[in-house]
Amino acid sequence: MKSNVLLFLPVVAALAALSLPGAKGGVRQSVQTLFAPVAWPARKVGLAIDASVRAPKDVNRYSTNVPESLDEARVQHAMLMVQLANLTAQLEDLRKLSYQYQQLGTDLRKLVQPASITGGPTDQRQVLTIATAGLDDIRERAAVITELGLVGQVQSVGVGSARVLLITDPMSRLQGQFVRYQAREDRSVEAVVLDIAEKPLVVGSGTACIAGAIPAVSVRGRLKVGDAVVLDDPAFPIPALKGVRIGMVSQIDLPETNAGFATIHIEPSIDFRALREVMVVK
Amino acid sequence: MRWINFVILAYVMLGLQIGLSEFIGTGSSGVNFVLIAATFIAINAQRDPALIACFTLGLLHDLIGVGPIGTYALAYSCVALLVAGSERSLSVEHPFTHFVITLSGGIVVAILASIVNWWHDIPAMFGSRLLTAFYSALAAVPVLWGLNKMRRSFRFRSSVGR
Numbered sequence: 001m002k003s004n005v006l007l008f009l010p011v012v013a014a015l016a017a018l019s020l021p022g023a024k025g026g027v028r029q030s031v032q033t034l035f036a037p038v039a040w041p042a043r044k045v046g047l048a049i050d051a052s053v054r055a056p057k058d059v060n061r062y063s064t065n066v067p068e069s070l071d072e073a074r075v076q077h078a079m080l081m082v083q084l085a086n087l088t089a090q091l092e093d094l095r096k097l098s099y100q101y102q103q104l105g106t107d108l109r110k111l112v113q114p115a116s117i118t119g120g121p122t123d124q125r126q127v128l129t130i131a132t133a134g135l136d137d138i139r140e141r142a143a144v145i146t147e148l149g150l151v152g153q154v155q156s157v158g159v160g161s162a163r164v165l166l167i168t169d170p171m172s173r174l175q176g177q178f179v180r181y182q183a184r185e186d187r188s189v190e191a192v193v194l195d196i197a198e199k200p201l202v203v204g205s206g207t208a209c210i211a212g213a214i215p216a217v218s219v220r221g222r223l224k225v226g227d228a229v230v231l232d233d234p235a236f237p238i239p240a241l242k243g244v245r246i247g248m249v250s251q252i253d254l255p256e257t258n259a260g261f262a263t264i265h266i267e268p269s270i271d272f273r274a275l276r277e278v279m280v281v282k
Numbered sequence: 283m284r285w286i287n288f289v290i291l292a293y294v295m296l297g298l299q300i301g302l303s304e305f306i307g308t309g310s311s312g313v314n315f316v317l318i319a320a321t322f323i324a325i326n327a328q329r330d331p332a333l334i335a336c337f338t339l340g341l342l343h344d345l346i347g348v349g350p351i352g353t354y355a356l357a358y359s360c361v362a363l364l365v366a367g368s369e370r371s372l373s374v375e376h377p378f379t380h381f382v383i384t385l386s387g388g389i390v391v392a393i394l395a396s397i398v399n400w401w402h403d404i405p406a407m408f409g410s411r412l413l414t415a416f417y418s419a420l421a422a423v424p425v426l427w428g429l430n431k432m433r434r435s436f437r438f439r440s441s442v443g444r
Contacts, residue, residue, distance in 0.1 A: 006330050009337045010359035016352030017398045031345040038297020046305035120304045125348050275302070 029129060029158030032119065034159070043118065047276065082226035085181040086248065088189040089228070093245075094147055100103075112279045113138075118161060121272050126169035126204055128152070130278060133160045139262055141237045143281040149245035149269035150231055151278050167246060172204040176211070176246050177232035178223055183225075191230070191243075194222055202229060202246055202266060209247060209266040217258035225249050229266050238281055245269050284437045285330040288323065291429070291436075292335075295319040296342055302380045308423070311413035313421040316343045317391060320358040321384045321422060322429050324365035324439040325374050337363035357385065357391040375430055377423045384422035388415020 032039065067073035113136065119129030128151070132138045144151040144164045152172060155165040165172055178194040197218040200211030211229070229246045236242075251265035298315040306313045316339055323335045324388035340355030347354070365383055373379055399405065 011350045013356035020351045035297040038300035042301030046302045
């Protein structure tokens, strides 16, 4: 008799599975926080092992194959020039940030707070979970950045943790601007805003971002793979972050005629799976 | 079954699932530590406590995951019904038994989770779930070997499949 009574458990589970949505972000974070005494050290161990396994791959990523033909060498040279320009621009940004930091003194510490990551993105949702214990006044829509660019925005704040919606999540929508980094004669780099009529609306596509519905006529011949996309969104809660890098153009899908629209694929500047710490900007 | 031991096991396995799942495996596939715990309970406990325990494990797994609530509760309950409800001739201590039962449980989880996802119009990812079943079955061999060493403290039924 008892066994038959207990059979209602799978039936209840089946009804729930077919009728209820997933756990809400706040509930999930609260439940996950309960398991922090085990999950936190386990994650530390996982990160350490992952870092030791990953290191050789990262080195190989920047090594280039020996070109087999002159054309291949030219293509490789062009790609390296673009990479160099981007890296130099990042260095310039870091110098500017460092200068601003010195000018602002300790006040910047109150505006920008470092936060550790306790949960990474999955294939289903592009979100990060960050530990907020010890941080002051973390609010929804607060921007999350690293030195390499924009990570996302705080979506919900729970007990001891917060969920960050990554720019690659399909729910993320940001207005940006196409820029190209060009070397000056004094070897510094300037960001030139490209003359493209429409500002791109950068939408997450799961693992990268896409900017669609841009008239092909304004893109053709002007935009190139390797150009950068920076934040330029009047609705973004922190106007000071205008110009923060979102990613780089990795592919341009153009229609055959100028009548249609182009789809721009944007590769984020940051490998979100490898992130260990981020900055939350109030 | 001694329930305090089950609570500790569930706490540790769910903690490992939260902390380690993204590092072990490839892409969206990885080891499902909660499935291993459910398999351990289903192999050793009697049907009723196994059903309650697996349902609880599943419900907690649903609460820490992103899928519809009830998916894992249903899947682990079915694993408990299939494994704990059968008369077994295999040795419950043999590593091959652990591998096969965890793999079978993983396939059941993959099928049910894919159906639920299809129902909610979410990508089913059946292939990656099957891969998760395989990784979990591989990991189950050492994990269940270790858990078997502590089996007495759980006070399961006296003699099953030995």
